Amino acid sequence: MNRVIQEIPHYLSKKIADLAAADPEVINLSIGEPFFGPPGQVEKRFAAFIQEQISRGILPNKYAPSRGEPSLRLAIADRYHRLYQLKPNPETEVLVTHGAAEAIWLSVLCLSEIGDEILIPDPSYMLYETVVRLLNRVPVRIPTRVENEFVLDPEDVKAAINDRTRILFINSPENPTGAVYSREVFRTLGTMAEMNGFVIVHDEVYDGFVFGQPHYNLLCEASWPPYLVLINSFSKRYAMMGWRLGWMTAAEPVISAALKVHTNLTLNLGSFHQEVAGTLLNDSEVEQDTITHAGQIGRQLTILYEALEAREEFHIAMQPKGGFFLFPDVRPYYQMLSREWQQKYPTPGEVVATHLFEKHKIAVVPGYVYGPAGANHVRVVGAVAAIDIERACERLQNQPFTQ
Numbered sequence: 001m002n003r004v005i006q007e008i009p010h011y012l013s014k015k016i017a018d019l020a021a022a023d024p025e026v027i028n029l030s031i032g033e034p035f036f037g038p039p040g041q042v043e044k045r046f047a048a049f050i051q052e053q054i055s056r057g058i059l060p061n062k063y064a065p066s067r068g069e070p071s072l073r074l075a076i077a078d079r080y081h082r083l084y085q086l087k088p089n090p091e092t093e094v095l096v097t098h099g100a101a102e103a104i105w106l107s108v109l110c111l112s113e114i115g116d117e118i119l120i121p122d123p124s125y126m127l128y129e130t131v132v133r134l135l136n137r138v139p140v141r142i143p144t145r146v147e148n149e150f151v152l153d154p155e156d157v158k159a160a161i162n163d164r165t166r167i168l169f170i171n172s173p174e175n176p177t178g179a180v181y182s183r184e185v186f187r188t189l190g191t192m193a194e195m196n197g198f199v200i201v202h203d204e205v206y207d208g209f210v211f212g213q214p215h216y217n218l219l220c221e222a223s224w225p226p227y228l229v230l231i232n233s234f235s236k237r238y239a240m241m242g243w244r245l246g247w248m249t250a251a252e253p254v255i256s257a258a259l260k261v262h263t264n265l266t267l268n269l270g271s272f273h274q275e276v277a278g279t280l281l282n283d284s285e286v287e288q289d290t291i292t293h294a295g296q297i298g299r300q301l302t303i304l305y306e307a308l309e310a311r312e313e314f315h316i317a318m319q320p321k322g323g324f325f326l327f328p329d330v331r332p333y334y335q336m337l338s339r340e341w342q343q344k345y346p347t348p349g350e351v352v353a354t355h356l357f358e359k360h361k362i363a364v365v366p367g368y369v370y371g372p373a374g375a376n377h378v379r380v381v382g383a384v385a386a387i388d389i390e391r392a393c394e395r396l397q398n399q400p401f402t403q
C-alpha cells in the first residue's frame with residue numbers, strides 16, 4: 001500500500017454527515033450542501049432535453065468531447081465576458097472537470113513536480129493540502145489571522161516564497177473562515193506571482209455568496225494574467241453537487257496539459273447533463289434565483305452568528321464576509337468542560353465538536369481539518385434549511401451548555 005495514502009485520513013465532514021443522518025434528532029450543520037435545490041428552471045430544462053433526445057433517437061450514449069461539450073465551454077467563456085469583459089477562448093482556455101475537486105488535482109499535477117512547494121493559507125479548504133501531499137509535493141501553510149479577517153498578509157506570503165514555490169492557493173470567499181480577498185490584496189499577490197514565477201490558483205466556488213462587499217478576482221485588473229488559474233463549479237451557486245460539473249480556465253499551455261491528464265484519467269465526463277448546465281450560466285432568471293439564495297444564506301449566517309456570539313462558550317471575532325460557514329473559536333467552551341472531556345481528543349475543536357454532537361445533537365466539523373491554525377475552532381454551516389437554523393438557535397439558548 002502507498003504510504004502517503006495510508007497517512008491521509010478519510011474525508012471527515014462526510015463521515016460526520018453520515019453519523020448525523022442516522023439520528024433525526026441531530027441538527028446537521030456539518031456539510032456544505034446548500035439547502036436550496038437547483039434553480040427552478042433546471043428540472044424542466046433537463047426533462048425537455050432528455051425528451052427531445054429520445055424523440056430524435058439520439059440519447060447521449062456517445063463519449064462526450066474530453067474538453068467538455070462545446071456549448072458548455074462557450075457558456076463558461078461568455079460568463080467571464082459578461083462579468084469581467086474578458087473572454088477566454090472556449091476552444092483552448094477552458095476545461096470542463098469533474099467538479100472543482102478535479103480542477104484542484106489537475107492544477108497541482110500540471111503546474112508542479114514532485115518536491116515542489118505549494119502555498120496554502122492556514123486554515124483553508126482541506127482538499128488543497130490532501131492533494132498536494134498525495135502528489136508528493138510539499139504543502140507550505142501560511143497562517144492567517146482574525147485581525148486580518150483571515151485574509152493572507154502579503155508579507156507572510158513573501159516570506160514563504162523560495163525557488164521551489166510553484167502555486168499559491170486562494171479560496172475567496174473562503175471555506176471555512178468566510179474570508180473575502182480585496183482588490184488590493186489580489187493586486188499585491190498578483191505582482192508577487194509575476195515576479196517570482198508561481199501561479200495563483202483561485203478557487204471561486206463560493207463567488208455567488210459575498211455579503212456586503214463585491215467578489216474580486218484578478219480579472220478585475222482588466223487583463224487575463226498568465227499566472228492565473230480560475231476554478232469554479234455548479235455545486236454551490238447552483239446547488240447541483242450531484243451533477244459533478246466544474247471547470248478551470250487558464251492560459252492555453254495549462255489547459256492543454258490539464259486536458260492530457262483529464263483524458264487519461266476520465267476519458268471524458270457524462271454527456272447527458274452538460275448542455276443543460278450550460279444554459280444556466282448566463283440566464284437572468286437563474287441569476288435572480290441565485291441572488292435570492294445568497295441573500296437567505298447571508299441572513300441565516302447573521303442569525304447563527306448572533307446566537308453564537310450571545311454565548312460565552314464561543315468566541316466569534318468575525319462575521320463571515322462570504323461563503324456558507326462560521327468559524328468560531330471554541331476555547332472558552334473547551335475550558336468549561338471537565339478534564340475527562342478535555343483529554344478525549346488532541347485539539348479543543350475536536351473535543352467541542354464531539355461534545356456538541358453527543359450532548360446537544362448539533363453536528364459541526366472540528367477546525368483542525370482545515371489546517372493546524374484551525375485547531376481551536378469548529379466549522380458551522382449556515383447554508384442549511386431555515387428550520388434547522390431555528391432549532392440550532394433554540395438549543396444554543398439552553399442552559400447549562402457544557403455539562
Ligand SMILES: Cc1ncc(COP(=O)(O)O)c(C=O)c1O
Nearest residue numbers: 032099100101125175233235246
Ligand atoms: C472551497 C471548495 N472548493 C471546491 C469544492 C469542491 O467542489 P465540487 O463539488 O465542485 O467538486 C468545495 C466543496 O465543498 C469547496 O468547499
